[in-house]
Amino acid sequence: MFKLHAYRAAFIAAVALIAAVAAIPRAEAVSPQVRNACANDYLSNCSAYKPESAETRKCMRAVGHRLSKGCINALVAAGEVSKGEVGRRSASAARR
Template identity: 45%
Template sequence: MLRVSPIAIALAAWLLVPASAAAYGPKVRKLCANDYMDNCHLYRLGTPEVRACMRKAGAKLSPRCVDALIEEGHVSASEVQQRRAAAGR
């Protein structure tokens, strides 16, 4: 039986996303793939639902993913700092 790894599924999902998701650069696609699979895989990439899910999962996202999202302008560094302060981190 052919087994497909979760990484292959995530990669295929990133490659088959609609054009609106192309706004995510390669760094976010690479560094946030596991965060997406862990928290928001029930939502199609490039949709408002996945964006809302990732925002809701903010405290659970890996630092590398958050840094990539800041770098690409999907979230501001000040918003991240405010959320961390509110969470006591």
């Protein structure tokens, strides 16, 4: 009887762990729209890094002033960057 309860408790714990891990969104995942709109920008500027990696995100932010309008619009629509940040960066680039 004790073994049955121990196995049952272990099974429930394993199911809970799997469910918790499955619920965690991939931090690097980008939408298909962003992937399509930014493919050429990635290839031109950040292809030294693995796609959808933290390094690629950092690179794309660093070269933000060179990104295509379509890529920027897709990033804004996906919530990757705010319209305010785009405006600030555009104003900053214009002053240079």
